[in-house]
Amino acid sequence: MPCSRLLTAFAAAFTCSLALAQYKVINTVKVGGEGGFDYVTADSDARRLYVSRSGAAGATAVFNLDTLAPIGSVATGSAHGAVVDTATHHGFATSKPVTMFDAQTLAVIKTIDTGGNPDGFLADPVAHRVYILSHTAPQVTVLDAKDGSIVGTIILDGEPEQSVLDGKGRLYIDLEDKNSIAVVDTATLKLTATYDISSYGGGCAGLAMDRVHGVLFAACRAKNNMIVVNAATGKIITTLPTGVGCDGATFNATTSEVFSTQGDGTLTVIKDNAKNSTPAATDFVVEQTVKTPLRARTITLDAKTGHLITITAEYGPAPAAVAGQRAARPPMVPGSFEIVVVGK
Numbered sequence: 001m002p003c004s005r006l007l008t009a010f011a012a013a014f015t016c017s018l019a020l021a022q023y024k025v026i027n028t029v030k031v032g033g034e035g036g037f038d039y040v041t042a043d044s045d046a047r048r049l050y051v052s053r054s055g056a057a058g059a060t061a062v063f064n065l066d067t068l069a070p071i072g073s074v075a076t077g078s079a080h081g082a083v084v085d086t087a088t089h090h091g092f093a094t095s096k097p098v099t100m101f102d103a104q105t106l107a108v109i110k111t112i113d114t115g116g117n118p119d120g121f122l123a124d125p126v127a128h129r130v131y132i133l134s135h136t137a138p139q140v141t142v143l144d145a146k147d148g149s150i151v152g153t154i155i156l157d158g159e160p161e162q163s164v165l166d167g168k169g170r171l172y173i174d175l176e177d178k179n180s181i182a183v184v185d186t187a188t189l190k191l192t193a194t195y196d197i198s199s200y201g202g203g204c205a206g207l208a209m210d211r212v213h214g215v216l217f218a219a220c221r222a223k224n225n226m227i228v229v230n231a232a233t234g235k236i237i238t239t240l241p242t243g244v245g246c247d248g249a250t251f252n253a254t255t256s257e258v259f260s261t262q263g264d265g266t267l268t269v270i271k272d273n274a275k276n277s278t279p280a281a282t283d284f285v286v287e288q289t290v291k292t293p294l295r296a297r298t299i300t301l302d303a304k305t306g307h308l309i310t311i312t313a314e315y316g317p318a319p320a321a322v323a324g325q326r327a328a329r330p331p332m333v334p335g336s337f338e339i340v341v342v343g344k
Helices: 003-019
Strands: 024-030 036-043 048-054 060-064 070-074 079-085 090-095 098-102 108-112 118-124 129-134 140-144 150-154 160-165 170-175 180-185 190-196 204-210 215-220 225-230 236-241 246-252 257-262 266-272 284-291 300-302 307-312 338-343
Touching: 024 284, 036 118, 036 300, 036 307, 048 090, 079 118, 090 108, 090 118, 090 129, 118 160, 129 160, 170 204, 204 257, 215 246, 215 257, 236 266, 236 284, 246 300, 257 307
Parallel strands: 036 079, 160 204, 204 246
Antiparallel strands: 024 338, 036 048, 048 060, 048 079, 060 070, 079 090, 090 098, 098 108, 118 129, 129 140, 140 150, 160 170, 170 180, 180 190, 204 215, 215 225, 225 236, 246 257, 257 266, 266 284, 300 307, 307 338
16 A cells, blocks of 8 residues: 555544544542432533432532532432422432422422332423332332422332433333333333343343434443343344443433443443434444543433533441351541542
8 A cells, every 4th residue: 555545544543533432530529528329410400410428427419510619418318319300490319208309499398208218210301200219119209390299109020220211201210130121101100011131131220311213221230231222122232341330321412422330440431323213233332431430330411511420439448257247348438539520
């Protein structure tokens, strides 16, 4: 090959590589605080970030989404996470009972006994409902975001982890212990189908969706992979590798990228190149694996900036094992809790 053509080919390949995702950790802020942690939630419209803490000193901390400066806290007690309905400015934290609060003043409005053990959550910005997920019955409690009243419950044969709405009347929920995805009619609040994905992976904790192309992305721990599923039929399209210990997933409709965070200190970026309603296995590719701090395993998307936010902390050595007892968790290093922002 002539030298000029070789250089042209090299330049094209280099330009192509630059076009791929080049995400990295762009900000890390130690915010301290006591208690365990689970979910982190970005309110892109109000520019706020919610982090609930568990334990005796539990509360929901609120930060400025742009600067990560603390704004205040909600007296939720021990909770897993919080979500806000932007139209009503009502927030709901998955404490037990669920705490409803004013997202503008951070004042508690009331508590709601949903039964079960509130854990995950999902807000419907169109119907102004909030779905509260529990590993025990009732597995899903549906709340009216306007007044916090209970609209209904959904009983599932499994433990729900993450859920997504397709905007067309269907709610999808991954069942971590059943290696399946439940499909619910949001009008009747009835289970209409269950997609068995056990042949391809299990222990799915994260669930995201490309609504335009009707594609579900289930981030699973058993085989450390992302299972790509046709939302209409439950057919498996393909699987892609992720890091170890995933616990969350999100989809950016602007960039057509899906992200999953893992406890091993990785954030997986998958490009969704689907151009039609029946995407093929070749339409998806692992675009990048971003190095993040260890245990940064949950994720939220700031839809305005395209930034991914995750949370973690440092831990000391685990206590000595005691015969006949479950191994104790290592203690968190005081003041080490931090918010991590990934972007370009």
